[in-house]
Amino acid sequence: MIESQPTSLETADTVELTEFDTALLAAGDPGIVSGLASLQAQNISAWFGDHKVLDRVSLLMPAGKVTALIGPSGCGKSTFLRTLNRMHELVPSASLAGEVLLDGHDIYDASRRITQARREIGMVFQKPNPFPAMSIFDNVVAGLALTGLKVSKSDKADLVEESLLKAGLWTEVKDRLRQAGGGLSGGQQQRLCIARSLAVKPRILLMDEPCSALDPTSTRRIEQTITELSTDVTIVIVTHNMQQAQRVSDQCAFFLAEAGTPGQIVEHGPTDVMFDSPQDSRTLDYVNGRFG
Template sequence: MTATDDTLTLPPVPTPGAARPATLEAEGISAWFGDHKVLDRVSLTMPAQRVTALIGPSGCGKSTFLRILNRMHELVGSAALAGRVLLDGQDIYDRGRRITHARRQIGMVFQKPNPFPAMSIHDNVLAGLKLNGTRASRAERDGLVEECLTKAGLWKEVRDRLRQPGGALSGGQQQRLCIARSLAVRPRVLLMDEPCSALDPTSTRRIEQTIAELSDEVTIVIVTHNMQQAQRVSHQCAFFLAEQGTPGLIVEHGPTDVMFGSPSDQRTADYVNGRFG
């Protein structure tokens, strides 16, 4: 960013192919809530410009793992972890790295849409910039709002009512607004925790289209219980499982077509074919 008088000039919003999506690597991640161990030595590479789907039954640690990837796990008072999370080779948990820096580069979209309900659509998109203390001219702000809403597949639906409250949108539109808000701070990785679980089929299809369109410019990691969705949107899958009270771990991971077509572990085959979970 460059300063002109009292205004900070934003760098250009990335265009497809010009962004710098990052490879994210988890190395030997174990996690606890108090004395309860929920993940055991989980390692996974999530390549740049790819969609990685985390699949597995409820309670096997997928969402905990996702929150570890942008340092949200440590917000829980009883939480602890071991291992490393590398963003292009740099550990986001290193003492010298600020938590805010990690979260700017690794955004999160939650299961339930969470726009600021009384804030306008326009201001919702810019909320992350305000929290980071970034100022911009009105023209820059307006251009950023249009760019991010377009990338989230929402611009045509809301361009004539940008000053209306974000809480007045439908559930699917609110989720896409949250995606636009995440994109406004220009993350290199976007984490999604069951982003379609509360949406109707039409809204789900639009979110999936948005994921496909974004994958060239931001690395995406998505938790989903919908096996058809995992097949549609992801390039690779990781199957998590926690058996008989043991901590969650990754049974196997690999290209999506292999995981669904010819997995190496019978437990994976049973899960993706609906025999349990």
């Protein structure tokens, strides 16, 4: 362990919000009232052993919006995403400093249970990971037991239908709910995983390159699902596809790690501004495909 590395989760100093962040918080207030949640990272630094991969990253992810994390491979985007629902700490050598505030409350606070954080902040991974031998129906409700939620037998059917509808999969599978989830196509499996995440009623949905292994048709359907879901849940997505970031996100954060330094956010802002008139020349070069 290096001397500057924390041996436990530390609380970082409060960061000053930019004018853009302040406007986002104000815009998010109505969403918070209706159940949507904002997420705010404050001075997040992360390590794997002695290797520092993120350095004091701060970002507001407003309620009811889609935030895209963009940047070249190895700049810490996925690590940052995993800090947002306490999955980073699953790695034995991992450590972290800073705060992740869900509507102003730190999810790393000792008084908050990790299962609560994982229920409120769901995750969809790069590779679809349904339980292959489990039925489509049972895949959707699998998260209930894992998070300690009790739902009556009669209500489970309604929950499965609601979750599959939101994930854009109901019409395709409603007549074969008792068939194995592993028999679905790749794109359908990914939407099944989205439905499984939605079944526990998360307030935030994290998505780590959810379309990278999918064909264009499946990718288009997932993107439609993201757009439809953003009225009910706040979404943070990691993507290497710049066109996808433009299509689905309301704001972007550009991550970069230069010359062996830890990943940082170069700039963030509304998606159209980030692509049309970014302030930093490195952002302009990246979104136009000049590196990365």
